[in-house]
Amino acid sequence: MIEKLLPPSVAVAETYGDPPHAPFLHGELEVVSGAVEGRRREFAAVRWCARRALADLGIGPAAILPGERGSPVWPDGVVGSMTHCDGYRGAAVGQVPGVLALGIDAEPHLPLPEGVLNITALPAEQRRITDMGGLAPEICWDRLLFSMKEAVYKAWFPLTRRWLGFEQADITIGHDGTFSAHLLADDPAVPSDGFAGRWLVEEGLMVTAVAVTAQRH
Template sequence: MEGVRAALRQMLGPHAGIGVTDPAQDTALWDEEAAAVARAIPKRRTEFAAGRCAARAAMAEIGFAPTAILQGRDRAPIWPAGLAGSIAHCDTCCVSIVALQEHYAALGVDVEPATPLADDLIAVICTPAERAWLAGETDPGLAAKMIFSAKEAVYKAQYPLTGKVIGFDAVTLEMIDCAYRVAGNPTLANMKGAILIEDGLILSVAYV
């Protein structure tokens, strides 16, 4: 978990709070949060609780008092006023990043197993320009999975700003080493991101 935390810190710098939890551990929800997953299956409740625990740990890192993180009708977290944040999880890791909006207007994070994307999904996830870039990669399946993860982070970061549901074809990512730039969508021209592989996981962040 410390490797994941260090990778996220490398990508985001000193102004972000970072929380990392194990979704396999039993974590208690605050009463106000429990209603959101009262009818959910146990796995969903466990993931939800791990995400809220990670969010409060991230908030504590930047001196923000712990509070319940409720869920909107769109299932997106409702962050306290003045705070930008995001939560993501896979089977083995849950992460949250938060920051005061004076430092980041919006944040998105994603975590995925560092395994290749299925061949039949590459054309769904990746634009023609991205597929041309993949052709030059030594492991195009893994590189495509990284694009998928980065686009998940971009979606989470853009949603609080635009209120729009966008598809994978709405943006083209220009990958440069461990960073990427969002292209092909003038609304998101100022959005940037970073991506790393750590402890067998793809970690992606997007920010404005």
């Protein structure tokens, strides 16, 4: 599903359930040794996806450990992103210099819990999604906006190594399956006009993706 949102140079793998024998590679099990069984399966499954995507780039199996602020540490010359939610795990990877950063996110197609929108969306964003809800009430625009902010952060942090708050990305959603993020934090490592992304609602899920390519940068 998420491959529909990314350029052909990006390799994607996904699953709608946890593979029963997804292996842990060196050091991965230790990261989740104290977690509940469901969390361990989720952790292994999304890395199983990532290794399948890496294989499509001709890169052999590698442990994918969390680094600074939990951002995945990829093999040299690789950028990537992973996501998981109930009923979905996915990963996308690309190679430098063609692909500079990736951010993907998946969410259940359900409204956000009460109060979350107010702490994650700017007033202008709230007004825009209220208007969009009047035109297409079948879409949970609040959750979609949240997903886009997650995807934007996942693309931003590996480029800048800096935190980006929810209030520092002003997102405009297009009805055509695109979105743009005006970044309210400057950094020379990111495009001056912000990030462009794409979104899709399908099979009870919503997925969002940002790809920063050499041409885009």
